[in-house]
Amino acid sequence: MNMKTYEQRHQALTQLKNVILKNREAIQLAIQNDFSRSPFETDTVEINVVIHEINYCLKNLKKWMQPKKVKTNLANWPAKSYQMAQPYGRVLIIGAWNYPFQLTVLPAVGALAAGNSVVLKPSELAANTAELIEKLINENFDPQTISVKVGGLQVSEKLLSERWDKIFFTGSTRVGQIVYQKAAENLTPVTLELGGKSPAIFDESCEMGVSVKRMVWAKFLNAGQTCIAPDFVYVHESRKEEFLQILKNEISQADYSIKNENYVEIINEQHTQRLVKLINNQQVVLGGKFDIAQRWIEPTVMTSVRWSDPVMQEEIFGPLLPVLTFSNLQDVVRDLKQRPAPLSLYFFTENKDRLQQMSEFSFGGGAINEAIMHFANPHLPFGGVGSSGIGQYHGAESFRCFSHFKSVLVKSTLIEFPFKYSPMTHFKKRIISLMLRLG
């Protein structure tokens, strides 16, 4: 059942916030049990992100729900025109495992704010977090408002065989295509938050010290298992040696060794093995050690990498960093144009034409002289383009993502002009063409 009123939605969001705040430690613990991420990091990158989004929605919800007045053209005069937000209805949200709480609950905030009835399907790969989300939601909410179904492929397929009014999916491009096909059977609108190979480009002019520091943090956060992590680096030939030197220092200072607070496991053995196969020892200039049983891979930097190498054939989603070089930025533009548009792109440069240069690349969202942090600005809608996704969310865009905006014309009955009615006369035709010309 959809929540029509502001009070209902406000109440649902406030309840969600209270449940999360009351269970902060349980959420931290579940993720620690899933892949050893520290409670502090989970607080920063999952819980606080969701709480900020709820607060932002609570602050703006009344304004978003009001009909928005738009201009009326001359042919409709005298009238007023509005766009009115309407909940889609029943919404299915399917989450990924790498930020298992945030990627499932954050879209739910927008869906509830927009008044929908929500079903969540967290990823089965982060099983402790999935079970906790199920418990927290199913024990505290009316299932007509929001409920959780846990499980893997079968549960996901069963849910996708139902009729939904909107499907929001976060995950791989491969599964995104399956979801899109299922949604097409009922013409269900979708938002697809997918992945890709996001480049970090360091040009001739970049300020190397702070740039590498920011990139290293973004790359190795969550052991590289972040959809918007830099996947690989393109560095200008003339700055390569300096780049590698600073990169080595930054990685060793940050310390990603086992049992350090920065240590995050690879989600499972299968993914650890997949990543290990991408390491080419001849190309390794830093790292390269791993422990499959502990699901750990050292931050590993590989140089002299080419597009034909295995590590460049798929999204890495782990702590491996291939480094490619270039001498002319136009070659990078050409290389990237031939490939699927990534979710993010990071450009490290002091060039004054950098916004113009950035416009030559196609990508979902990104940053100049920063990496990942665009995600944390609620005023920047988040999402991919092409094979990295369809649609956007975060902040006001989340409300739009889960609303249909119906257009309504409100006409006065006080005046009625005869021009559109038959019988048509020469005079009426001239008036109509004049109106069409004037807009």
Ligand code: NAD
């Ligand atoms: P995945 O596509 O394997 O799984 C995502 C969800 O889909 C899970 O809940 C899973 O149970 C379900 N699923 C898996 N196979 C399915 C099928 N055949 N039919 C229906 N449902 C199915 O993705 P993942 O491994 O959980 O996550 C990693 C991928 O997600 C990476 O590509 C990453 O870039 C991307 N990602 C994107 C974002 C984003 O915001 N754009 C965020 C995180 C991760």
